[in-house]
Amino acid sequence: MRVVVDFDVCASTGNCMQMCPDVFEVRADGYLYILMDEPPEQLRDKVTSAADMCPTGAITIED
Numbered sequence: 001m002r003v004v005v006d007f008d009v010c011a012s013t014g015n016c017m018q019m020c021p022d023v024f025e026v027r028a029d030g031y032l033y034i035l036m037d038e039p040p041e042q043l044r045d046k047v048t049s050a051a052d053m054c055p056t057g058a059i060t061i062e063d
Contacts, residue, residue: 002038002062003047007031010058016050023047 003023012032016024022043025033039047044061051059 001041001044001047003034003036004060004062005032005034006058006060009056010054011056013055015053015055016059019050019053020046024050 010032012026012030014026016032017026020039020043023034023036023039023046025035027033036043047061051061
């Protein structure tokens with residue numbers, strides 16, 4: 001699994017970070033950072049939920 005974020009669309013709302021803080025982090029500078037481009041399979045449900053909750057649809061998961 002690979003996490004891809006379209007940073008041109010990302011609004012850095014932090015929803016993804018709340019769902020999966022092991023993978024996503026919105027820092028003090030207001031930007032989203034991906035902490036793991038290829039998270040382990042056991043995080044799939046959390047990453048999928050984070051992508052589903054993204055208000056701009058900026059997060060996609062590639063298998």
